Amino acid sequence: MSRPEQAPFWGLRGALAAERPRCRGGVVDLPERFDDRAARRLAGVLAGAHGEVEVAVRADGCFARRLVRDQPTAPACPARRLRGTVLITGAATTLGAHTARWAADAGAEHLLLLDSAPPAGNLAAELGASGVRVSVATIDVADPEALAAAIADIPAAFPLTAVLHLTSPLADETGQLEVARIEREWAATVAGAVNVCALGSGHELSALVLGSSIAGVLPGPGLGNQAPAHAYLAALAQECRARGIPATSVCWGPVDDPGTAADAAAKQLRSNGMAALPQRPAADLLRQAVMSDTASVVIADIDWAWMTAHASELGTHRLFDDLSGPRPHRTQQRGR
Numbered sequence: 001m002s003r004p005e006q007a008p009f010w011g012l013r014g015a016l017a018a019e020r021p022r023c024r025g026g027v028v029d030l031p032e033r034f035d036d037r038a039a040r041r042l043a044g045v046l047a048g049a050h051g052e053v054e055v056a057v058r059a060d061g062c063f064a065r066r067l068v069r070d071q072p073t074a075p076a077c078p079a080r081r082l083r084g085t086v087l088i089t090g091a092a093t094t095l096g097a098h099t100a101r102w103a104a105d106a107g108a109e110h111l112l113l114l115d116s117a118p119p120a121g122n123l124a125a126e127l128g129a130s131g132v133r134v135s136v137a138t139i140d141v142a143d144p145e146a147l148a149a150a151i152a153d154i155p156a157a158f159p160l161t162a163v164l165h166l167t168s169p170l171a172d173e174t175g176q177l178e179v180a181r182i183e184r185e186w187a188a189t190v191a192g193a194v195n196v197c198a199l200g201s202g203h204e205l206s207a208l209v210l211g212s213s214i215a216g217v218l219p220g221p222g223l224g225n226q227a228p229a230h231a232y233l234a235a236l237a238q239e240c241r242a243r244g245i246p247a248t249s250v251c252w253g254p255v256d257d258p259g260t261a262a263d264a265a266a267k268q269l270r271s272n273g274m275a276a277l278p279q280r281p282a283a284d285l286l287r288q289a290v291m292s293d294t295a296s297v298v299i300a301d302i303d304w305a306w307m308t309a310h311a312s313e314l315g316t317h318r319l320f321d322d323l324s325g326p327r328p329h330r331t332q333q334r335g336r
Helices: 004-019 036-046 094-105 123-129 144-152 179-202 227-242 264-271 279-291 304-309
Strands: 027-029 054-058 061-064 066-069 085-089 110-115 133-138 160-165 207-213 247-252 296-299 330-334
Touching: 004 027, 004 227, 027 036, 036 054, 036 061, 085 094, 085 179, 094 110, 094 123, 094 160, 094 279, 110 123, 110 144, 123 133, 133 144, 144 179, 160 179, 160 279, 179 207, 179 227, 207 227, 207 279, 227 247, 227 296, 247 279, 279 296
Parallel strands: 027 054, 085 110, 085 160, 110 133, 160 207, 207 247, 247 296
Antiparallel strands: 054 061, 066 330, 296 330
């Protein structure tokens, strides 16, 4: 799609399919120049010629959304190394701690750890002992002034080169679609991601990760209110990439954090056919995505038997058409 502002409608379509089957329909993304050829293609889509419910009509054809299996390949060049300052949000989580460790191992000279709470235990001391300079700021990245102040304190010797916005947590609530809940989730999720994404315009970044929930990609009962905001985040990363910023969209399934109790949204994801991934493997998969400059990735432990059995009622029966063989933890998203 040409603008991330369109993405919430795609997320909402999936939510409606999952929670209000009688309202089920489809979405079509039209080209900016709508000519006779595009009109004929649109007519074919509306007539059901493709059997698709999510289609982008373009000058060179019609495209449908698919999850495709990630195929790790041997790198054609040496593995990417980080340098300078690497900013990590969600640093107080276990996933954030594992990510900070591999960022240090990958060459980061300075780690700027951000979260609304300080990192647990002796993480800063542990990282510092490895020779990496560490700064911690207890802020909400949705506050642009607080984020700007944290960025201003970065030492000139270690310019900001990578931003890893790990998580945009789901609201701790589930339930039927409601406008007020959609608006609350939007406010809590989007502002921080937009502020982080803006850093790509003022700094020469080698990596920008925008984390979101799989609820924006795979619809499921009880999580429809979160779907529009998280679909927007995934599209925002792609818009950044189209502007030349090396952005990666990471859509997370539930990730286990032994230090916290599972909230209602995490429990709902698990009941929707997704087990919680252990933190260390999740961080390893994130590292693979960043180091290989992947555009868009879903990291989740999916129960494919459950997902296949519920595909028709969730409106996802075509989403998995290009998957074959053993189902992976990590899949790439394309064709959106």
